[in-house]
Amino acid sequence: MTTVYPDVRFAGGPTYDADAGAGVRNQLFPFTYSSGTIDLPSSFLSTISTTLPGNGGVQVRRLGGSNLVQTVGANLKTYIRTVGAGWGQGAIGGSVAITVAQPGVVTLVQQLGLDNLPATIDAGSYSVSTSAPTTNFVQYNSSWLFDKPLVIKVATGTPFYITFYTQWDH
Numbered sequence: 001m002t003t004v005y006p007d008v009r010f011a012g013g014p015t016y017d018a019d020a021g022a023g024v025r026n027q028l029f030p031f032t033y034s035s036g037t038i039d040l041p042s043s044f045l046s047t048i049s050t051t052l053p054g055n056g057g058v059q060v061r062r063l064g065g066s067n068l069v070q071t072v073g074a075n076l077k078t079y080i081r082t083v084g085a086g087w088g089q090g091a092i093g094g095s096v097a098i099t100v101a102q103p104g105v106v107t108l109v110q111q112l113g114l115d116n117l118p119a120t121i122d123a124g125s126y127s128v129s130t131s132a133p134t135t136n137f138v139q140y141n142s143s144w145l146f147d148k149p150l151v152i153k154v155a156t157g158t159p160f161y162i163t164f165y166t167q168w169d170h
Helices: 074-088
Strands: 008-012 033-036 037-039 057-069 099-102 104-111 143-149 150-154 160-165
Touching: 037 074, 057 150, 074 099, 074 104, 074 150, 074 160
Parallel strands: none
Antiparallel strands: 008 057, 033 037, 057 104, 099 150, 104 143, 150 160
16 A cells, blocks of 8 residues: 655745755744744744745645734744844844734645655656655654745834745645
């Protein structure tokens, strides 16, 4: 009997390079979601202090759910303040309001651990592998991705807006 994994898709962003020197690239931002609030774990802040999100592509399995994002958590606000200069906005002070301008919709996913794929898969090759792929998707990292973009307003002297989104293959 063949195991089928429904709803495995290619998704683009938001991603970061966890350890580019070691070849650990395109990891999903480890967003958390609870009761309408999107956030980041505090442990993530020390690993990504100045990196802007990318849109690198990853394989994910959709776990489902349509969850409305209505507020921004404290750690995500800290991240936005920390990388504000990267968006060309200079320093963003602690008293600057960071709010949801347009609510987004997130869904829970798991990212496929690249160790479970043939080494040549990113090169576009369909060569024969020397071992069978794993059957239980070991080393998936869970996160929340965007079915509908989330727009965050940063109320500096001249307000600016940050849009978090995910590009899905359909």
